[in-house]
Structures are given as structure tokens and as C-alpha cells.
Amino acid sequence: MSLLTMGDEHRGTIENISTFDPKRFRCRVHEYVPHDPLIEPYIRGCGFGNLLNIVSYSVDYKFILALLERWRPETHTFHLPIGECTVTLEDVYMLLGLRIDGKAVNGKVNHVNDICNELLGAPLLDDEPEGDTSSQARGQGINLKYLRQYYNSIVLSEDSTEYEKIIKAQCYIMILFGNFLFPESTGNSVNIMYLPLLRNINKVNTYSWGSAVLAHLYSALCKNAKKNTCTFFSCAYLLQAWGWSRMPSLAPENERPFAFPFATK
Template sequence: MQEEVITCRRHADVLHLDAPLQLIVPHLTESGFIGVSQMRFFVLDWHLISALIERWRPEMHTFILLIRECTITLEDIDIITRLPIDDHAVTGNYRLDWPSVCEEYLGIRPPPHVFKGCGLYMSWLIGQFEAIPEEADDATLLIHARAYIMRLIVGSLFNDKSNTRVNLMFLPLLADMRQARQYSWGSACLAYLYRELCRGANPETKEISGALFILQIWAWERIETVALSLPDPAPHDDAPLGSRYAC
């Protein structure tokens, strides 16, 4: 039984990630990340997440509630985020020449001091791609789209406890935006979340990470006793369900 409120780690960058500029929206749409880009920041409820973790059973990957047994599924990931959930597995290589990888896909070779293994300091990435140049060509827009998606991936979907670095393992998967959509990002996100929930079920665990914002939205949507009262319950246009929640 979880005796304390568990610390829910979240990448600090998610606080400062604005809605994408219209110039890169076509690339986000093509890659399958447009839905996640439409979701806005809200505060994580550590007490709610801790209560869910208390009821998580790692051997079954389900929550045991008073009235039923349930879990977050791929369908939930699809509805909440609109991330692709079919096709190829998301895999990466940790043994690449990372400065060369950045030069190829981000158009710039970062200095050695902004690397730590396959991690690139988020502050450097934000500083380099904070603004899109006027009259940028499509190659430049593609680079900015990749940088934006990397911030989405590491800041929201696969965030870890470092809170300062981008895992460059994902960058080569964004070489071609059409190909990027062929990866099952939703499946990978759910698997990572399951792993963190299983870790959190250990009473000795003090903090967890992962896509906890998706878990919280799932709880608001699926558990009546914790549901929020929203002034406008319907998502706008073709936006994902999760886009109706914001601070």
C-alpha cells in the first residue's frame, strides 16, 4: 500500500511549450503528432495519481477499484491524443554519433558540452529553435517541426526523471514525416506508462514519470467520482479529447 503521495515528475519544458505555429502544422499533421500538439498544460494531481497507483496490479496491468477492474487501453490513447497506434514498433539506437545526427536532422552541430550520452540539453534545443525565421523555406520548417516534436516526445510522452535532457534516440525516426506516422507512438507511450505504473506500485518507489497527463485525463473521463465539470465538454473541430483540458 502506498503510504505517501508519490512525486510525479514532469519535464519542465512542458510549461513553456506553446501551440505550434501554423507554418509547421502541415508537418505535424503528416507525422501524426498534430493531436498531441493541440493539448495544453494542466497541473498534475499527485494525490489522484498516487491513489491510482495504490490500486495498480502489475501482474495484470489493471486498476482494482471498489466497483470494477479496469485499465487504460490503446483505444483510450487514440481518443485522448490521436497518436498513431498501429504499424511499426518505436525502436531506437543508443550508439550513434549524436553530433552528426543533430547536424543531419536539425541542421546544426551542437557543441560537445550540451550532450550527456544520447541526451541533449533541452535548454539548448529551445534556444536554437524558439523562433522560425521569416520567409523560411520548407527545409527549415521541417527542421523546426522536428525540434517541436522532440519537445513533445520528451516533454510529455516519454519524459524521464532528468527533467533537463532530450533523448536523441527518437530524432532519426523523424527523418521522413510520412514514415514517422507509420510508427505506433501510442503503443510505445502506453507501454512506457505501464512500466512507470509498475515501478510506482513498489512501496519503495518515491517518484515516477511517463505520460501521467494521459493517465489523469483517463481517470477524469472514466471514473465518475473524480470527473471534472467542464464548461465546454466537447473538443473543438477534429481535436483529440484531451485538448479540452487545460489549466
């Protein structure tokens, strides 16, 4: 217990739990965007095939909030009456089917619109005014609304070129990042950092996307462990699936046994 130094700032104290209004809490959960069947081979080749089986991104907000009240940033574990536990890389692999080894997911958070023109075929990135250091600090983002509109405007057919299919596949993956795997705190953009990693569609699956998702989840858990924080922005679906699989007594009734990856219809 000497390791737990957060004190009254932690949202899990009796006083903070009793005074916090659960109606204020929300998760950055977006509407599911169906994929085009013609780009499915590219999505699977990039290592995100299991995510295509998910047909809803809805989560139980109160369940996520209850887990946050048990999360301790000092130890990166949930403190439960039966002991400590945490989400591991194995969980990410078993639940989402994402690669947990390979190259690190990192890069520049600021780019010019040329990168969008080159990889997505449209200037979707808003150029920041010169000297705007605040935007550079938080990183640039592609507006998800415009990205979805652009994705829907690309109509493919059997006669479409491979270049057109790759562009739409890259758009979908970026939507997948912004909607599901790496949602931003604002909820309306996806960080430009991920786009250059999609430059070579055949090398996307060489990155450890599962490790990046877990790191993003840990960051959100630690930030939301503080009292009065009201917005959880990370892969809440992963956290919920982990909780249900590890504590099945808290999961909804399900006549079928769990299958792994957990993301099955």
C-alpha cells in the same frame, strides 16, 4: 489474489500509504512550449495534430499517486473496489489521437553528434567519453533546455525554405517527446533514439506512436508501484485524462461534455 505476489513492497498497502509523505511525490511535468504556426502542417502530417490543441501539461499529483496505489504490476491493471480496469490502446487513440497501428517505435539509444547536425542542424548531443559504459546503458539524451533554446532561435517567415521549416518541426517534435510523451527520469533530456525516426518527415506518421506511449506509461506505472518511489516519469496527462473520462465523478466540474480526442481546448 494468488497472482499478486509483490507483497509489502507495493505502495498500496495500508502501512505504506500511511507512512508515505505525498509531498515527496512529483511528476515529470514540463512547461508547455507553443508551436510555430508555420510548422503546424508538418506536425499534423506526422500524426501529432491533436496534441497541438493541448495548452497546459499540468496534472493533479495526488490523483496520479492515488491511481498508482491501485496499480498492480503483476496484472497490469488497476484494482478498484468495483473491479479491475486498465489503460488500453483504444484509450490512447481516443484521448490523444495518436496512431496505434503501424511500425514499432525502436532504435539505437546511442549515436554520434552527426545525427543532430544532419537532422536538426546543430550539435545538440553531448558526446560521451570513450569507454563510458554507464551512459551507453541508459542511452544518450539531448538536453531539453538547449533544445528549447535552439528551437526558439529558429525564426521562420513566409520566405523560409521548406528545409528550415522541417528542421524546426523536428525540433518541436523532439521537445514534445521529452516534455510530454516520453519524459525521462532525470527530467532534463529526451532520448536520442527517437531522432532517427524523424529523418523522413513524410514517414513519421507510419509509426505506432500510441503503442510506444502506452508501453512507456506501463513501464512507469510498474516502477512507481513500488513503495518509496517518488518520481513518475511518463505521460501523466494521458493517465489523468483516462481517469477523468472513466471515473467522471473524480474529475473537475466541466459544463461541456467530453469530446474525443480528449485533447481539445
